[in-house]
Amino acid sequence: MGHFAFKLSVLAFIVTIILTGCTKTNSTVETVTTADDMAILTNLAIVSMDEQEVYSDNPDLGIYMLDEGIASCFLADATDLTGNDSLRSRIRHQALIACLRSLTLTETQLPLVKEDLRKYNVCNQNAISRARTLYHELQASYRIKYHRISQAYQSGAITATEFRAQVSELRTTFKRELRSMHLREKLDDAFKRCFRLLLADLYSTLTDRQWNAFKECFRGQTFASIPVSAPMDRKGSSSI
Numbered sequence: 001m002g003h004f005a006f007k008l009s010v011l012a013f014i015v016t017i018i019l020t021g022c023t024k025t026n027s028t029v030e031t032v033t034t035a036d037d038m039a040i041l042t043n044l045a046i047v048s049m050d051e052q053e054v055y056s057d058n059p060d061l062g063i064y065m066l067d068e069g070i071a072s073c074f075l076a077d078a079t080d081l082t083g084n085d086s087l088r089s090r091i092r093h094q095a096l097i098a099c100l101r102s103l104t105l106t107e108t109q110l111p112l113v114k115e116d117l118r119k120y121n122v123c124n125q126n127a128i129s130r131a132r133t134l135y136h137e138l139q140a141s142y143r144i145k146y147h148r149i150s151q152a153y154q155s156g157a158i159t160a161t162e163f164r165a166q167v168s169e170l171r172t173t174f175k176r177e178l179r180s181m182h183l184r185e186k187l188d189d190a191f192k193r194c195f196r197l198l199l200a201d202l203y204s205t206l207t208d209r210q211w212n213a214f215k216e217c218f219r220g221q222t223f224a225s226i227p228v229s230a231p232m233d234r235k236g237s238s239s240i
Helices: 002-050 086-093 095-101 109-155 160-184 187-205 208-221
Strands: none
Touching: 002 095, 002 160, 002 187, 002 208, 086 095, 095 208, 109 160, 109 187, 160 187, 187 208
16 A cells, blocks of 8 residues: 555656646746737837838928937827827827727736836937937038029929939938948847847736737737828928
8 A cells, every 4th residue: 555655646746747847838938929919019119110210301301200210119208008199190090009998908007117118218218318419410411412403493494304313322321320320320220139028028027919910919019100291292302
């Protein structure tokens, strides 16, 4: 009888080891999968910086970008989750906030997600401030370049076709130079770090179903920004 009891205890020990091993394996797989999801979402957010449009429809501004060339998802804060400020509508409609607002957050979760966004906004402040400084320095020099081309067109020194071509080239080089400055200053790295921290906070706040809904929504909407119309072919201006 004692021998049989010993066998049972050994068998129970082996089963416990197997089950523990399976649990750890499943936990590891889940952790890796979540890390992969967060890496994908973070990269999508950074890619949205490259999707920012450059405009030339305002002669006073010359060459410019909305939100000083900073993707809306990096400008989000806690007020966007429930607010309706018309000045921040573009930020509310970008993927991060739009997807969070699409979730049915409980009364307990809502203040937690707002706190996650508040921390995210604080984390981003240094990078945002530096990005704005770089933008205004570059935009000032391109405004001068634009006005030179505009004056040449106004005086008849260049044709409308030449004007449009030169303005189009200005827009292209402006965007390229600004992104180069961002990379040189390691702003993308700073934005990535803050976004990754936000995702970790959200993951701990949301249920599995909500997290899955959020990540699928973000993947689908990252590049679905609200189109901003601009006047076309005005004398001394172009939105090509």
